[in-house]
Amino acid sequence: MILLAAAAGCYTGGDITPVDRSVPAQAPATGVDGTEPSPDAVTGVPCDVAEVLAKDCAGCHAATPSGGAPNAIMSWDDLASPSLTVPSSSIAEVSIARMKDAANPMPPDGASPQDLAILEKWFAAGMPKGTDVCDAKAAASVYDTPSVCSTKTSWTRGDHGSILMRPGGACTQCHDDQGRGPDYQIAGTVYATAHEPDDCNGTSSSAVKVVITDAAHKTFTVPVNAAGNFYLDPIRQKITMPYKAKVVSGAKSRAMSAAQTDGDCNKCHTEKGTKLKGSKQEAAPGRVMAP
Ligand code: HEC
Ligand code: HEC
Ligand code: HEC
Incomplete structure (x- = not known):
């Protein structure tokens, strides 16, 4: 002392x-x-x-x-x-x-x-x-939060094609694997908290937007739908990789620091978070989350 x-x-x-x-x-x-x-x-x-x-x-x-x-x-x-x-x-x-x-x-x-x-x-x-x-x-x-389904509602219709389908799932990866469903350049789900299970509906708040800025400095402000899913139109909204992403809600925002070349957000932003094999990148911390 x-x-x-x-x-x-x-x-x-x-x-x-x-x-x-x-x-x-x-x-x-x-x-x-x-x-x-x-x-x-x-x-x-x-x-x-x-x-x-x-x-x-x-x-x-x-x-x-x-x-x-x-x-x-x-x-x-x-x-x-x-x-x-x-x-x-x-x-x-x-x-x-x-x-x-x-x-x-x-x-x-x-x-x-x-x-x-x-x-x-x-x-x-x-x-x-x-x-x-x-x-x-x-x-x-x-x-550092427990896993919950904040909306307490989930997708129950399996692989029935819909823009509300499989919130939390890796949209484009599954569509590629199955040879069916849109080939999205950008798609994912926004949740209220960091750890939420697959098929749990995300946040549907109209204040929440995902902002994508591509390598050509084009910016897309993308709303979330009733399941919390968001996506760019696979035909009309083409982006140049790599892109930067943030989630905004009013004046608040939460930005990804690294630029990415894969727009299948839920592939990395899983319930628990992931570190991709062979990647020098830090692990994704969990879900894409509203600020
Ligand atoms: C739960 C609320 C709370 C947290 C968490 C907290 N503080 Fe405080 N802090 C206070 C309150 C209330 C006071 C004023 C009363 C007092 O001094 O005990 C204070 C006063 C202080 C002071 C005195 C201010 C001064 O100018 O001398 C310092 C220094 C300080 N905190 C540092 C810290 C640090 C460092 C941490 C984290 C390691 C921390 N506090 C975490 C509530 C908190
Ligand atoms: C586990 C696999 C899987 C996941 C994950 C998945 N899908 Fe699909 N999706 C499918 C299949 C299979 C179809 C084709 C269904 C059909 O032909 O009826 C499809 C079709 C669709 C369609 C086309 C509907 C139509 O009428 O043509 C849309 C839109 C769609 N998916 C959006 C999404 C979005 C957005 C996500 C991510 C949030 C997603 N999907 C995640 C398997 C998946
Ligand atoms: C290849 C894996 C990967 C993909 C794909 C990915 N992310 Fe990330 N994301 C990460 C990693 C790793 C971090 C933590 C380090 C950082 O911020 O760069 C992160 C962090 C974030 C954060 C900040 C989290 C915080 O609070 O610090 C947001 C927001 C985010 N990502 C949104 C998205 C969106 C939206 C998409 C899809 C358009 C996406 N991410 C696609 C790996 C990925």
């Missing part, structure tokens, strides 16, 4: 003056590449640090803090700024101290030793900045 207090400047643990709740929330951080991060993305720090903050802290210390938290801890700048409770120390220093503070821990239900070690190591190294925007990893916690 003495060593720590020395390293952390003034923080001595325990007694913390009540926080002034009138302190305005800090403006949302801008990602290192200049783009707006998704609300639960931590920016400007190495990915392992971003992951810890997203998992343990962003629930309250998001760009718009909640749960009584006085400040955002979502970016390198946030971490480097002076603590509200111990102004002579940085938020990073006080964060580490609070993660170790048995009487007054952060997060309030306690941090794991592994997570603490990641932050301590980073802090000891002089708080190096990250080179990646770790949105995908920071968002990982939303994939």
Whole structure:
């Protein structure tokens, strides 16, 4: 504790003056590449640090803090700024101290030793900045959910051809295998949560759109139907591979960082998620999910 207090400047643990709740929330951080991060993305720090903050802290210390938290801890700048409770120390220093503070821990239900070690190591190294925007990893916690069929309704008509058929199934792969059904360049299903079984109907919200941008910079904004399925017209809407994809709903969005050459979304975005054999790519985290 003495060593720590020395390293952390003034923080001595325990007694913390009540926080002034009138302190305005800090403006949302801008990602290192200049783009707006998704609300639960931590920016400007190495990915392992971003992951810890997203998992343990962003629930309250998001760009718009909640749960009584006085400040955002979502970016390198946030971490480097002076603590509200111990102004002579940085938020990073006080964060580490609070993660170790048995009487007054952060997060309030306690941090794991592994997570603490990641932050301590980073802090000891002089708080190096990250080179990646770790949105995908920071968002990982939303994939840590049980498998459910959110709509509680499923497709029951087997291989009866329909635009509502087999939500969650790999449309084009099955059509190719069976030699029947449309040869879609882009098709898939959007779900409300990350892990939903095959044939479970996805989200039918009219606010949800899949936005596909192809290699020729052509953009297609595709609605979901009553089964949550979406697709480009296989004859009239041709795209140039590779493409980029995101799912939007109002001002919120969830984007795939990698460009893809296969538009059969559910092939990778299965109930559990997949890593394709021989691919250097990270595993798809689960279903294509509404933001
Ligand atoms: C469940 C909500 C919640 C979570 C999760 C949470 N905090 Fe907090 N945090 C608070 C609240 C409420 C306060 C203000 C009261 C206090 O200081 O105990 C606070 C205060 C703080 C402070 C003091 C602010 C300052 O400027 O000195 C720091 C630092 C902090 N939290 C860091 C963290 C870190 C780091 C994590 C994740 C490892 C985390 N918190 C997770 C709710 C939370
Ligand atoms: C397990 C296999 C399988 C999967 C998965 C599948 N289909 Fe099909 N699909 C078929 C078969 C077989 C037919 C031909 C049915 C027929 O001839 O009656 C078909 C036909 C269709 C047709 C043609 C209907 C018509 O009237 O011509 C559409 C549209 C269609 N599928 C859409 C989809 C979409 C969208 C998906 C993905 C969300 C999908 N299918 C997933 C097997 C599948
Ligand atoms: C070849 C496998 C593959 C295919 C096909 C694929 N994806 Fe992905 N997708 C991934 C992987 C891997 C990730 C996680 C890494 C990343 O974001 O690039 C991902 C991530 C995503 C994300 C972001 C998830 C998050 O919250 O971080 C969205 C949205 C998404 N994909 C949509 C789609 C859509 C829509 C299609 C079809 C038009 C599609 N994907 C086709 C592999 C695939």
